[in-house]
Amino acid sequence: MPSKVYRAVETPVVFRESGGDVVLSLAVSGTGLGIGAGRISARYDRGAGSVAQSHEVKAVIQAAASGFAVGDAIEIWLFQSDGTYMDGTLGTSDATMGSDKRRNGLLIGAVIADTTSSATDIVATFMDVQITSRYYSIGVWNASATRSLNGTANSSRVIVTPMPPEAQ
Helix, strand or coil, X not given: CCCCEEECCCCCEEEECCCCCEECXXXXXCCCCCCCCEEECCCEECCCCCCCCEEEEEEEECECCCCCCCCCEEEEEEEEECCCCEHHHCCCCCEECCHHHHHHCEEEEEEECCCCCCCCCEEEEEXXXXXXXXXXXXXXXXXXXXXXXXXXXXXXXXXXXXXXXEEC
């Protein structure tokens, strides 16, 4: 008799300024992540032992006043580490991320503006993101040519949910 393979949804890890699991400062001193600028989150430790490899990544992004132009992109990046070496040689804490540092990260995907409204969630979900190292950080790059991200703390965030396969 054939068996089924489902997905098991585990506890999400929330990356944002405060009140989440990992610090990722996208409001940047109340002005919002600027045009052509990036941030890297603090490093998240998944722990030793067996952990999920497959993840769902959901990015929730808001534009500053006046909103993005439809089609503007906000890139979401993954940087992994074994505890000694980190993709892009980035640090372990929430910080500015230079454009060249993206070259050695993994582009998870881009949130594409579908509205010009400000302070409105623009959401994109990326499935089957493979995280294979014990430690990782999330990077966000504002590739918009028109607007900064919303400067209100926690208005933009990234949610990473482990989803390992479950055999039935």
